[in-house]
Amino acid sequence: MSAVGLAAETWTRRHLLDVDQLSRSELxxxxxxxxxxxxxxxxxxxxxxxxxxAGHTLGLAFYEASTRTRxxxxxxxxxxxxxxxxxxxAGSSAAKGESLVxxxxxxxxxxxxxxxxxxxxxxxxxxxxxxxxxxVLNAGDGAHAHPTQALLDALTLRDALGGTLxxxxxxxxxxxxxSRVARSNLHTLTxxxxxxxxxxxxxxxxxxxxxxxxxxxASLHDALRGADAVMTLRVQLERAAGGGIxxxxxxxxxxxxxxxxxxxxxxxxxxxxxxxxxxxxxLTAELAASERSLIGRQVSNGVAVRMAxxxxxxx
Amino acid sequence: MSGRQIMGAxxxxxxxxxxxxxIVEGNGGTDGLVMVGVHSRGVPLAERLAVMIREHEGVDxxxxxxxxxxxxxxxxxxxxAPIVKRSEAMPDVTDKTVVLVDDVLFTGRxxxxxxDAITDHGRxxxxxxxxxVDRGHRELPIRPDHVGKNxxxxxxxxxxxxxxxxxxxDEVLIARSPAR
Amino acid sequence: MVGHTTARFGALTDAPATFLLAGVRVVDPANxxxxxxDLAIVDGRIAESRDLPDDIRRLDGQxxxxxxxxxxxxxxxxxxxxxxxxxxxxxxxxxxxxGFTAVCAMPxxxxxxxxxxxxxxxTTLGRDASARVRVTAAATQGRAGEALADFGDLAAGGxxxxxxxxxALPTARIARSALEAIxxxxxxxxxxxxxPTLASGTLMRAGPVATxxxxxxxxxxxxxxxxxxxxxxxxxxxxxxxxxxxxxxxALDAVRxxxxxxxxxxxxxxxxxxxxxDAWVAGDRTFNWDEPGxxxxxxxxEALDPLRAYDxxxxxxxxxxxxxxxxxxxxxxxxxxxxxxATDHAPHPPERTLVEFAEAAPGMIGLETALSLGLAAVEAxxxxxxxxxxxxxxxxxxxxxxxxxxxxxxxxxxxVFDPADRWRVERDWLASLSTNTPLMGMTIxxxxxxxxxxxxxxxxxxxxxLV
Numbered sequence: 001m002s003a004v005g006l007a008a009e010t011w012t013r014r015h016l017l018d019v020d021q022l023s024r025s026e027l028x029x030x031x032x033x034x035x036x037x038x039x040x041x042x043x044x045x046x047x048x049x050x051x052x053x054a055g056h057t058l059g060l061a062f063y064e065a066s067t068r069t070r071x072x073x074x075x076x077x078x079x080x081x082x083x084x085x086x087x088x089x090a091g092s093s094a095a096k097g098e099s100l101v102x103x104x105x106x107x108x109x110x111x112x113x114x115x116x117x118x119x120x121x122x123x124x125x126x127x128x129x130x131x132x133x134x135x136v137l138n139a140g141d142g143a144h145a146h147p148t149q150a151l152l153d154a155l156t157l158r159d160a161l162g163g164t165l166x167x168x169x170x171x172x173x174x175x176x177x178x179s180r181v182a183r184s185n186l187h188t189l190t191x192x193x194x195x196x197x198x199x200x201x202x203x204x205x206x207x208x209x210x211x212x213x214x215x216x217x218a219s220l221h222d223a224l225r226g227a228d229a230v231m232t233l234r235v236q237l238e239r240a241a242g243g244g245i246x247x248x249x250x251x252x253x254x255x256x257x258x259x260x261x262x263x264x265x266x267x268x269x270x271x272x273x274x275x276x277x278x279x280x281x282x283l284t285a286e287l288a289a290s291e292r293s294l295i296g297r298q299v300s301n302g303v304a305v306r307m308a309x310x311x312x313x314x315x
Numbered sequence: 316m317s318g319r320q321i322m323g324a325x326x327x328x329x330x331x332x333x334x335x336x337x338i339v340e341g342n343g344g345t346d347g348l349v350m351v352g353v354h355s356r357g358v359p360l361a362e363r364l365a366v367m368i369r370e371h372e373g374v375d376x377x378x379x380x381x382x383x384x385x386x387x388x389x390x391x392x393x394x395x396a397p398i399v400k401r402s403e404a405m406p407d408v409t410d411k412t413v414v415l416v417d418d419v420l421f422t423g424r425x426x427x428x429x430x431d432a433i434t435d436h437g438r439x440x441x442x443x444x445x446x447x448v449d450r451g452h453r454e455l456p457i458r459p460d461h462v463g464k465n466x467x468x469x470x471x472x473x474x475x476x477x478x479x480x481x482x483x484x485d486e487v488l489i490a491r492s493p494a495r
Numbered sequence: 496m497v498g499h500t501t502a503r504f505g506a507l508t509d510a511p512a513t514f515l516l517a518g519v520r521v522v523d524p525a526n527x528x529x530x531x532x533d534l535a536i537v538d539g540r541i542a543e544s545r546d547l548p549d550d551i552r553r554l555d556g557q558x559x560x561x562x563x564x565x566x567x568x569x570x571x572x573x574x575x576x577x578x579x580x581x582x583x584x585x586x587x588x589x590x591x592x593x594g595f596t597a598v599c600a601m602p603x604x605x606x607x608x609x610x611x612x613x614x615x616x617x618t619t620l621g622r623d624a625s626a627r628v629r630v631t632a633a634a635t636q637g638r639a640g641e642a643l644a645d646f647g648d649l650a651a652g653g654x655x656x657x658x659x660x661x662x663a664l665p666t667a668r669i670a671r672s673a674l675e676a677i678x679x680x681x682x683x684x685x686x687x688x689x690x691p692t693l694a695s696g697t698l699m700r701a702g703p704v705a706t707x708x709x710x711x712x713x714x715x716x717x718x719x720x721x722x723x724x725x726x727x728x729x730x731x732x733x734x735x736x737x738x739x740x741x742x743x744x745x746a747l748d749a750v751r752x753x754x755x756x757x758x759x760x761x762x763x764x765x766x767x768x769x770x771x772x773d774a775w776v777a778g779d780r781t782f783n784w785d786e787p788g789x790x791x792x793x794x795x796x797e798a799l800d801p802l803r804a805y806d807x808x809x810x811x812x813x814x815x816x817x818x819x820x821x822x823x824x825x826x827x828x829x830x831x832x833x834x835x836x837a838t839d840h841a842p843h844p845p846e847r848t849l850v851e852f853a854e855a856a857p858g859m860i861g862l863e864t865a866l867s868l869g870l871a872a873v874e875a876x877x878x879x880x881x882x883x884x885x886x887x888x889x890x891x892x893x894x895x896x897x898x899x900x901x902x903x904x905x906x907x908x909x910x911v912f913d914p915a916d917r918w919r920v921e922r923d924w925l926a927s928l929s930t931n932t933p934l935m936g937m938t939i940x941x942x943x944x945x946x947x948x949x950x951x952x953x954x955x956x957x958x959x960x961l962v
Binding site: 020021101121123124126127129131186208211212 | 701703705706707708710712794795796797798799801802804805807846849850853854
Binding site for chain 2: 578613615
């Protein structure tokens with residue numbers, strides 16, 4: 001069955017828990033669909049897509065604060081015709097100590113059919129998928145996965161690097177160990193044929209050396225050299241103290257990105273960041289605002305990617 | 316007071332059966348045992364324990380009671396100096412093993428006042444302490460000999476033991492205290 | 496497969512049993528014998544074939560195995576304080592169902608078993624239970640790790656060992672004092688070897704699976720450091736040390752070397768650490784002696800199975816080991832470095848395990864599945880049947896001063912099981928009040944048909960002795 005009249009086959013799966021579920025051809029097809037939806041949105045004409053989720057109630061269950069991702073999902077769902085319910089966790093029974101499973105079961109009983117779940121515990125969406133009849137879309141679970149972020153990063157990179165990631169070298173710098181964005185990106189990038197080089201303090205990157213297609217560099221210079229694109233991650237400030245590095249200053253000195261350091265990568269190599277940025281720590285304000293930075297495009301690709309995923313999930 | 320139930324009727328009964336057993340076991344029998352309940356809920360608790368001991372050992376252990384109230388020097392201060400109002404129906408305690416019974420052990424000040432009252436009354440061989448809940452935050456070096464449940468709490472929480480004799484139901488509740 | 500509706504439980508206070516089990520395979524690790532013969536019990540004692548009453552009840556033992564009753568050094572009966580998950584009565588029934596005739600109840604109850612009167616209470620509860628309930632008392636008052644418990648009084652009150660299980664003794668000084676004080680009593684200090692500073696915040700064994708799942712990884716040094724510390728202290732004081740639920744090859748090697756030096760150290764491993772690996776957290780359900788499961792083979796490649804990944808029942812302390820270490824532990828059982836298999840039976844109610852992995856209470860039930868997991872290892876050829884049975888019966892029993900004998904005249908303390916039959920782990924087949932095990936829904940080998948403790952039938956599955 002084609003989704004939104006754009007000649008894309010819907011999936012047989014009802015959940016998107018992580019990008020590891022998608023084969024290379026499914027990844028490419030999803031990105032293609034997202035690009036097509038993006039064009040339709042720009043042209044102001046969504047056509048059939050507007051009714052894809054008509055009559056469908058979708059719940060946003062964000063157990064971690066987020067504006068960017070939540071708004072992005074809400075826009076995506078509404079543009080497809082869904083009724084959106086925001087389960088604002090603070091003040092709900094969830095905050096009063098009701099278990100995740102109980103809250104989700106209650107949500108299901110009120111007629112919600114899909115839940116977009118962001119939760120601080122890795123594995124939470126899997127728990128909801130097996131204990132309820134809801135379709136589950138993972139919007140970020142602990143340090144494990146953030147599938148739609150990885151998809152929009154892949155779309156952004158694919159566009160910036162001439163339409164394919166095959167054979168490309170992508171550097172990811174920062175706290176990979178605690179980053180769900182990084183993990184999901186490792187799946188998509190390697191599956192799409194790219195090589196990944198990681199840079200950062202050992203406690204944050206060393207464990208990934210066994211990941212096929214991934215290398216760990218000893219210095220920022222080694223990580224950036226030959227990179228077609230660079231992604232840096234937000235240093236979680238609460239994690240810095242006693243969490244594998246000495247001080248934030250040292251992190252910035254050894255692994256922080258600025259325009260001069262970016263010149264170690266391939267000429268005009270673009271920069272990505274999942275946001276929100278800590279300017280002055282993992283990257284400078286100038287770099288974030290420079291022409292290399294695709295941060296703005298990542299955000300605008302987010303809605304299209306989420307529309308694509310919502311369209312492709314089986315009923 | 317509403318709140319979260321920590322122990323139901325069954326849990327409470329089970330804890331009291333165990334405590335009754337521990338009291339007899341710890342004393343090597345029922346000889347010389349005297350139960351003293353601290354008003355208000357310690358009294359029915361002491362009576363229940365005595366009934367359980369009678370059912371198991373066939374012996375009637377004397378039960379007494381102490382009434383402790385708090386001295387407040389002004390309404391905005393938390394009570395800090397409990398005083399004994401009047402000792403009612405205190406059996407003989409000299410050369411006896413007194414088991415002091417109360418519902419919740421908190422700072423220990425009530426127990427301290429009760430200890431003073433008991434020793435004013437006579438010269439017991441030993442005084443033991445049995446409580447349903449130990450909620451921590453001791454201000455004095457007092458440790459219960461028999462405890463139903465250890466319940467770590469924060470200072471803004473309130474623990475209530477409810478008994479059918481006084482409240483119509485058997486349960487232990489914990490709740491946030493209303494702001495002063 | 497025999498239907499579960501025929502399962503019956505008996506108590507230690509019942510009348511002693513009398514029957515003849517014909518043509519059964521009797522495996523006795525005490526004297527190394529393994530032969531098919533008739534086994535007769537008269538008034539609860541093993542009897543010579545020639546001294547039997549003519550009308551003795553005859554049962555068909557063909558295809559069944561008789562072994563000495565199992566002894567579990569590490570069980571959580573949850574009473575007092577957590578009776579929703581298990582009680583002495585239900586835990587003893589689970590024990591009998593699993594072929595155990597004795598269990599050692601761990602003291603991390605609420606309140607802790609750190610007083611003579613409380614130890615006496617649990618012993619009293621066990622008097623008419625379906626298995627002998629021995630008590631391991633706390634090593635420190637309130638298990639707070641500060642003041643030593645009254646070891647002498649507790650020993651006189653029946654404690655068979657001392658432990659602050661759930662945690663290691665917090666300082667070398669306290670551990671040394673405990674070993675020094677307990678030593679002369681002839682009882683062991685049972686240590687849960689885990690360094691809290693290294694273990695803190697971790698959720699599963701460090702390794703490729705943990706990296707893939709985004710769960711903080713537990714380093715093997717967390718176990719090794721406490722093992723090394725306590726071995727040194729035991730060596731210095733001459734105290735008796737027992738290390739429980741070892742999960743790393745490194746710790747096992749340290750124990751092996753210490754034993755060679757003559758240190759009084761013993762150790763146990765759990766059935767789940769032998770059979771399951773860290774890949775189970777990702778959703779694999781293959782045993783360590785079978786072909787590796789999908790995540791085991793390709794930790795970074797395979798999509799995670801939503802039905803099984805991050806299952807809270809796979810969370811355990813110490814965490815499930817990597818396959819390599821598990822196989823080393825199995826070799827340790829086979830070569831005798833591991834003194835006993837102990838279940839660490841840890842019941843939890845569903846609201847504590849049907850939750851996010853990081854919130855799940857660690858531990859799984861194990862009394863009723865221990866034999867089956869062991870038999871699966873025997874079937875795979877990595878353990879001998881005699882070796883398995885010794886590790887579950889005679890050897891742990893010896894550590895707490897109990898004997899296990901199948902000689903004529905001995906009180907019947909034994910288990911009869913069918914190694915060829917299989918059973919599916921489900922709610923109706925479990926005597927435990929709790930069901931927290933990742934084995935739920937799986938079919939495993941070995942069905943216990945009869946358990947006798949103190950000469951009484953405590954469990955009967957379709958043999959007709961208990962009706």
